[in-house]
Amino acid sequence: MPLIAPAPLGSSTWLLQLRTFAIVGQLITILFARLLTPTSLPIGALLVLVIFTAITNGAYGWWLSRAERNREESNGESTMDPATGLSSAMTSPIADSQASLLSEFKSETPLRLAFVLMAMDLITLTAMLYLTGGADNPFSLFYFVNIAIGGVILTAPLTWTLTALAMLGYVALLIDSRPVAGLTIQPAETPDWLIATLDLRDCGLLFAFVTCATVLAYFVTRISRQLRLREQDLRRSQSERADAMRLEGLTTLAAGAAHELASPLSAIDVACRELTRHLEDIPKPKSVDEDLSLIDGQLLMCRQILSRMRAASGDTAAQRWNRTTLGDLIDTALEGIRDPHRVEIIESDDDASWEDQPMWLPEEAVAQAIRNLIHNGLDASESSESVAVELLVDGDEARLQVRDQGQGMSDEVLDRAGDPFFTTKEPGRGIGLGLFLTRNVITRLGGTLKFDSTPGMGTVATVRLPLPKE
Template structure:
């Protein structure tokens, strides 16, 4: 992600190329079109200095390096000096294009801090004042000044109008483009902050799961051992033996819940990447899923056997949570549509339900941890949150679209090639996951 100074420099380079072309065109127009006698060689040499400096600056900025604010000021100061030379060679303070000083000052106000902007204002004022000294206040300071087009007042006024238009166009173009680039950078920063916040919440959930698994694994194991010993006692009645078996079954269920909680909280983030086809991935998603007969799968057959390197367990669990949400949101006879499509950069999986949809205020909060509209006991509000966290780690994304009365559409995308590794969990969370699954 580029910083603000790099963005400003890139647009400053484009503006300078526009200035070089515009200066050359105006010189030729004045000399050939309007018949003004101008020193073409010094003028084009000055324009050439600006072009050469822009080429050098462009080559220098291609390599990754830190752009400092004083560098931007130095480029603008060079442009002010070059403008002063051009004006000095073409009429000095009588040249209506002296208003272009304001372009540099306006740009400095946008991209530089106050002290650098005032420094450029001081430089521009000094350069402009030098033109008055040479052409007005010092006799003979600039030869040929009496023959300048100031003697033709209508032409001078027309030049002022043209200079105003050029200055306005440069200011509006540059300010709008820089503002747009900075807004895009701010959006990238906000997205990065959102990903960081989700990862922090995921780490907090992992810590919670680690603590719960660690504290509960030992008493549950003790209960399971005692229940097994009770079953072996001969004096135990059949009803008591059934109760002991029920206790063992419930303890085993608690073990499974702890293992699932550890996986939900991010224990799967340390999972190794394996090669798997999207078709096999969908089969794993639907395997053992209650209500799978209501799921309609539409897969891209042309690329169905293409293998992708990813953490199959984590992604399978993430997609399964989204599909389970869609089944719960749809009426009992409603169907859920899964559409898997191969795109240029990766795969896109769409999950559409036939539920009641979500209003805007609910849609804005969907995906927050522990936010759910389900009845108590049917969900904790972690499915979308964990799915988005897994896709973020893969370099993909999750998007929600919903219209009240028309159902909800969840789109999940992930790249063909893995873009980043999953971050490993803390040793405590990994240990808790092992204890929860093996207790």
């Protein structure tokens, strides 16, 4: 079993472990030089520098452990609301805003702290080398180690700052250092060629150091950036896969519910029609005919809802692709709107022929997606206010905008709009699946869904769908 558990490359814990190994290595080197070589070194001053590094490393480890405890407590609180027993994704967006600010703080603070520690390590290394022969000390090569570690952990600007600091330290060692017998190289005679106090050998060492440090910093930062981008792509793929798995579970549930409800609704429909036929020639109150008509209308609505559930669940019949027009698509979407009088269709003066634009898509699924956006706009607006729907054919894509007159959304809520089970509606008015399914339908067609919102001024949902190629 290792003395120290392995840590991810480039993490804060990884830096903590590297500094621990460096402290142990420095103590062993000082002890070796003191006991096994006749070299006279300022042991006291060197031990003070090592102790200083150990103190800063201990403080860094304490800070990391405290930050880890706070993170675990924050995750526990955000995972479950003890008052309601609900996931934080279904609670108020205020908690999500606080979590976003905390996440931003946690992502920036360790990076800055790591830079400060590594800058202190460079200064400490320079001081140790100054006391032990300067640039002639073989351990001056550890400047490159610090630059390489900085390239892995830090951002490119911070890495280049660290590299510049290492170059300044090396220049200082070339100009002045405490000579040590057996390490310091003294010229046989006074050189004729000098730049300031640097002879030809010192200038060559400086040029080689600057060149190596620059090349090392460039390649390490470039490779680190590529690795970070690859890691982001991997996380994005994992997130998309998780969304697909959640969608699969939801669609399975929807398909099962649609299948189970179809049979009793069919039986009710048959019984209602038989009852209507038997009572057709029998004197009865007018309210009976009205009730039978109401039942028939509600059964028709139930059949439409089941059809939409099958479309959301991936039913091949409900998601059958067919040729239609943009105007027919909007008409289909408006058929199931609960307050159609509050929906205003705006036609652009630049393009009045959008209604005849041919489309090739699963009409019912896309209509349901548009219907979800309109319903969200109606829910966000007052009962006396309308929702504007504007359509436009822009090049090789159709653009649809749904503009409500609600209170708008904050940036934190916008970032989570479309996440499953995230909703800002009152309990009983939604469970946060409409936008998730809407985004899934539009994305699978190669389109995009974007929200623009200003608090107090409403929200605009923009859907872009590619047009069929002729």
